[in-house]
Amino acid sequence: MTAKLLEGKIFAAAIKAEAKKQVESLQQEFKVTPGLAVIIVGENPASKVYVANKHRSCEELGIYSEVIEMPIDSTKAMLLAQIDELNHNCKIHGILVQLPLPPHIHTDEAEILDFIDPDKDVDGFHPINVGKLATGQEHLVPCTPMGCIKMLELAGIEIAGKNAVIIGRSNIVGKPMFHLLLARDATVTVCHSRTKNLAAITKQADILVAAVGRPHFVTADMVKPGAVVIDVGINRIAPKKLVGDVDFEAVKSVAGAITPVPGGVGLLTIAILMHNTVKAARLQLSKTI
Numbered sequence: 001m002t003a004k005l006l007e008g009k010i011f012a013a014a015i016k017a018e019a020k021k022q023v024e025s026l027q028q029e030f031k032v033t034p035g036l037a038v039i040i041v042g043e044n045p046a047s048k049v050y051v052a053n054k055h056r057s058c059e060e061l062g063i064y065s066e067v068i069e070m071p072i073d074s075t076k077a078m079l080l081a082q083i084d085e086l087n088h089n090c091k092i093h094g095i096l097v098q099l100p101l102p103p104h105i106h107t108d109e110a111e112i113l114d115f116i117d118p119d120k121d122v123d124g125f126h127p128i129n130v131g132k133l134a135t136g137q138e139h140l141v142p143c144t145p146m147g148c149i150k151m152l153e154l155a156g157i158e159i160a161g162k163n164a165v166i167i168g169r170s171n172i173v174g175k176p177m178f179h180l181l182l183a184r185d186a187t188v189t190v191c192h193s194r195t196k197n198l199a200a201i202t203k204q205a206d207i208l209v210a211a212v213g214r215p216h217f218v219t220a221d222m223v224k225p226g227a228v229v230i231d232v233g234i235n236r237i238a239p240k241k242l243v244g245d246v247d248f249e250a251v252k253s254v255a256g257a258i259t260p261v262p263g264g265v266g267l268l269t270i271a272i273l274m275h276n277t278v279k280a281a282r283l284q285l286s287k288t289i
């Protein structure tokens, strides 16, 4: 058996086409162009792919985009001042602070993210948006997990009643993924580094989400035949070699459907970022009119 390949570019194109239509209607109705600002502190080679893809997508869709490169030794105060400016900048509807931050301000991460206007929080990391997601009031939702959900929906894969297992409990992927799947009536289990008998749990999964950050972590013996396997991992194992968390070659002969890396959910992350930027612009317009 060979799994159906869930190609990110097909789903991403559908999400972006919808966002593009909305950009055009905002321009016609309100003479407003949605704008996205990305703050990058220091040089991070991994960030470059993401920023380049994001920039290209903005151009494709007619979204105004600003990349703010700040020096590696930027202080917390400098970052807060930059965010404050963007919070009040009416050309900017979405703000994203690229993570991870450099070590000297790493502990300030929560304070920095909390300073972003929740209505401009296109990453969905602000506690207000996290709380809304957790209480069934989805507002601006983290891009990667939302991309996974949109992909399942567009592929016609039912979520309700399914056993979903997530490996990884990060604030960026694992936890929001839990809420999104639960809200869509899956039975959800979250596994992590202290989970016992991991394979026994993952083998129960109809939908398996891998967000661990370790290459080839999910092996064929951990997967139920016919399961949908979503690989959220982005592991650079050589300068030009990117792999996910799933042993793709082995797992594809057990799974029913599988996402590749690259070319999988990473592309959906960008597409949802575009969608969130348009949504944020709409939100802000509805508050000023």
Ligand SMILES: Nc1nc(=O)c2c([nH]1)NC[C@@H]1CN(c3ccc(C(=O)N[C@@H](CCC(=O)O)C(=O)O)cc3)C=[N+]21
Pocket (backbone or CB within 6 Å): 047, 049, 050, 053, 096, 097, 098, 099, 100, 123, 143, 144, 234, 242, 261, 262, 263, 264, 265, 266, 267, 269, 270
């Ligand atoms: N505040 C914040 N929000 C983020 O959403 C965020 C972040 N910080 N920090 C870094 C990670 C990483 N990330 C990626 C998204 C898409 C691709 C992507 O487009 N991947 C393509 C291309 C990969 C390639 O060709 O190298 C693919 O998987 O096919 C990569 C990486 C967002 N992140």
